[in-house]
Amino acid sequence: xxxxxxxxxEMIPYGMHTFGRSKESDEIDEMAKAVVTWNPDxxxxxxxxxxxxxxxxxxxxxxxxxxxxxxxxxxxxxxxxNPGAIPTGRNLYGFNPAKLPSPAAWELGTKAADAIIANHxxxxxxxxxxxxxxxxxxxxxxxxxxxxxxxxxxxxxxxxWLPSGRVTGLEVVPGKELGRPRxxxxxxxxxxxxxxFPDKMQxxxxxxxxxxxQTDIENLVxxxxxxxxxxxVADGMDEHEAEELSRLRIFSETPGSYxxxxxxxxxxxxxxxxxxxxxxxxxxxxxxxxxxxxxGKEARALFKEQLAATDVAVHSRSSNLYGLMDNDDMFQYxxxxxMAVRHESGxxxxxxxxxxxxxGRVTVEDMAATLGRELRSRYLNPKWIEGxxxxxxxxxxxxxxxxxxxxxxxxxxxxxxxxxxWQQIHEVYVEDKYGQELKEFFNRANPWAYxxxxxxxxxxxxxxxxxxxxxxxxxxxxxxxxxxxxxGVACCDHTCNNPLLNQMVVAIISLPGVLSPELVEQFKLxxxxxxxxxxxxxxxxxxxxxxxxxxxxxxQAGAKGEKPRxxxxxxxxxxxxxxxxxxxxxxxxxxTKVSSSGIEWLAGLVVLAIIALAALGMRRGERRG
Numbered sequence: 001x002x003x004x005x006x007x008x009x010e011m012i013p014y015g016m017h018t019f020g021r022s023k024e025s026d027e028i029d030e031m032a033k034a035v036v037t038w039n040p041d042x043x044x045x046x047x048x049x050x051x052x053x054x055x056x057x058x059x060x061x062x063x064x065x066x067x068x069x070x071x072x073x074x075x076x077x078x079x080x081x082n083p084g085a086i087p088t089g090r091n092l093y094g095f096n097p098a099k100l101p102s103p104a105a106w107e108l109g110t111k112a113a114d115a116i117i118a119n120h121x122x123x124x125x126x127x128x129x130x131x132x133x134x135x136x137x138x139x140x141x142x143x144x145x146x147x148x149x150x151x152x153x154x155x156x157x158x159x160x161w162l163p164s165g166r167v168t169g170l171e172v173v174p175g176k177e178l179g180r181p182r183x184x185x186x187x188x189x190x191x192x193x194x195x196x197f198p199d200k201m202q203x204x205x206x207x208x209x210x211x212x213x214q215t216d217i218e219n220l221v222x223x224x225x226x227x228x229x230x231x232x233v234a235d236g237m238d239e240h241e242a243e244e245l246s247r248l249r250i251f252s253e254t255p256g257s258y259x260x261x262x263x264x265x266x267x268x269x270x271x272x273x274x275x276x277x278x279x280x281x282x283x284x285x286x287x288x289x290x291x292x293x294x295x296g297k298e299a300r301a302l303f304k305e306q307l308a309a310t311d312v313a314v315h316s317r318s319s320n321l322y323g324l325m326d327n328d329d330m331f332q333y334x335x336x337x338x339m340a341v342r343h344e345s346g347x348x349x350x351x352x353x354x355x356x357x358x359x360g361r362v363t364v365e366d367m368a369a370t371l372g373r374e375l376r377s378r379y380l381n382p383k384w385i386e387g388x389x390x391x392x393x394x395x396x397x398x399x400x401x402x403x404x405x406x407x408x409x410x411x412x413x414x415x416x417x418x419x420x421x422w423q424q425i426h427e428v429y430v431e432d433k434y435g436q437e438l439k440e441f442f443n444r445a446n447p448w449a450y451x452x453x454x455x456x457x458x459x460x461x462x463x464x465x466x467x468x469x470x471x472x473x474x475x476x477x478x479x480x481x482x483x484x485x486x487x488g489v490a491c492c493d494h495t496c497n498n499p500l501l502n503q504m505v506v507a508i509i510s511l512p513g514v515l516s517p518e519l520v521e522q523f524k525l526x527x528x529x530x531x532x533x534x535x536x537x538x539x540x541x542x543x544x545x546x547x548x549x550x551x552x553x554x555x556q557a558g559a560k561g562e563k564p565r566x567x568x569x570x571x572x573x574x575x576x577x578x579x580x581x582x583x584x585x586x587x588x589x590x591x592t593k594v595s596s597s598g599i600e601w602l603a604g605l606v607v608l609a610i611i612a613l614a615a616l617g618m619r620r621g622e623r624r625g
Contacts, residue, residue, distance in 0.1 A: 019061070054086060095141055105146045110150075151187060158170070181219065219430060245299065255288075266278060311350065385434070406555060451489075481519065
């Protein structure tokens with residue numbers, strides 16, 4: 001019924017874009033039809049011509065730019081939301097920050113806030129106490145300030161505009177007009193947002209302070225500040241300082257740092273034994289307060305207090321191209337936020353997505369619904385797989401990536417991911433449900449992507465997120481082990497750097513009738529050659545290291561050695577670590593009985609390197625900028 005219609009109408013990317021290369025004529029025509037469907041005022045033949053001209057413009061204007069010549073400016077954004085974004089290949093410009101939020105975004109943002117409140121009232125019979133909202137620079141540029149508008153309307157504050165559209169200040173929405181309590185907020189800004197929109201962070205901080213002062217109706221913003229002030233004073237803080245800190249609602253990474261470490265930690269799943277370790281890294285990196293004259297004040301304890309009082313976590317999606325599982329940033333920020341709330345408050349928050357893929361329309365839904373629809377319409381869709389197969393190595397990598405990002409959601413929001421979804425991924429990609437010859441494709445294009453997929457599914461089993469049946473476990477273990485023997489160890493975080501997983505795989509494939517003893521030994525030998533030590537030694541060392549990392553220490557600040565990056569070279573005080581060492585290995589062919597991909601690593605030091613990577617923020621916080 002309704003769900004099937006939603007899946008049918010969902011727009012999905014077909015293949016990948018190659019810079020300077022035009023798509024096939026039928027693909028261009030299909031895209032032009034989609035543009036017109038979403039924007040009835042557009043002419044299909046004109047949209048098609050603009051799409052056809054994109055490839056030559058991209059290459060020609062790149063050369064013009066490199067030559068120091070003029071490049072024609074052009075609008076950005078999703079071409080379905082804004083047809084003015086095509087042709088591509090122009091010098092993009094964004095929305096004037098002084099006009100954020102726009103009146104149109106304000107109208108949609110208030111609707112989103114009302115929907116968030118209505119959702120909580122329907123499910124819990126009461127108003128939410130505090131709503132946490134993620135702010136990204138790229139989302140603000142796409143939707144012109146929808147999330148900022150949502151935050152303001154929750155508190156009962158609105159912008160003031162000049163006739164030119166420029167925002168000049170704030171005004172209080174009278175309680176009689178608001179007709180409900182002023183809802184408290186927690187603002188979770190990315191590092192890129194912090195850098196591109198510092199004025200909006202100050203603007204939102206002013207709105208919080210204005211809302212706190214209101215007494216005309218029930219004021220949950222003020223109540224939240226009183227509660228936090230009382231807690232800080234009880235903990236020994238000066239009353240004046242406690243009063244000031246109690247008003248802070250904006251938290252981000254420390255200036256110069258990007259990324260919250262959640263992606264690195266979930267990826268290095270062989271390192272941690274308790275989700276609390278992932279939360280510690282998130283809170284350590286995001287626990288810097290902004291507002292009231294403070295810019296990046298270390299305030300982790302305050303951040304934890306704000307998380308503990310949160311009922312709802314919200315992020316937006318304003319793109320038809322980028323979803324929840326084609327990059328790690330979505331689960332890092334929304335998933336990391338929801339995970340931290342769950343651990344600090346003792347219960348999972350309502351985790352919601354504000355959908356605004358179509359200009360002028362907004363809906364709010366449970367993240368599980370968005371995730372499930374995206375999984376079904378894209379990654380389990382033979383059409384999407386067909387498009388990615390045409391991209392060869394890169395397409396296989398994208399298949400592997402989506403499984404990795406799905407795993408990120410599994411760890412951060414386990415209440416939103418189901419065993420049935422893991423089973424469906426297994427059926428499509430391992431059992432080749434649609435007969436797309438995926439095994440042959442992976443072996444030809446990128447066998448290590450398949451190895452990563454099977455290993456990640458096995459890791460979901462090992463860490464007890466997925467209770468797969470025995471036959472599925474055996475199938476996955478055999479596929480993974482044979483791939484390692486025939487193609488070498490991929491050496492991603494969850495394969496050769498995960499001795500506990502490999503120990504489990506050996507136990508499964510050693511069962512009678514699962515795999516021949518010769519292949520079992522070849523698998524063990526490949527893993528041991530990659531690590532330059534026996535599997536038994538690797539397991540003992542990893543278990544000892546896990547105990548060491550989780551043990552209290554005077555040198556640890558509660559984040560298992562996690563330190564934020566200091567915008568540039570690492571500080572001299574950073575401990576020296578060693579990572580993977582690349583060596584050329586002489587092999588007659590790619591089928592090996594002794595070697596793997598030729599990567600030598602020192603197990604204990606590599607694990608420390610993973611922590612350092614999270615600490616140094618070597619992943620981009622918002623790659624979609």
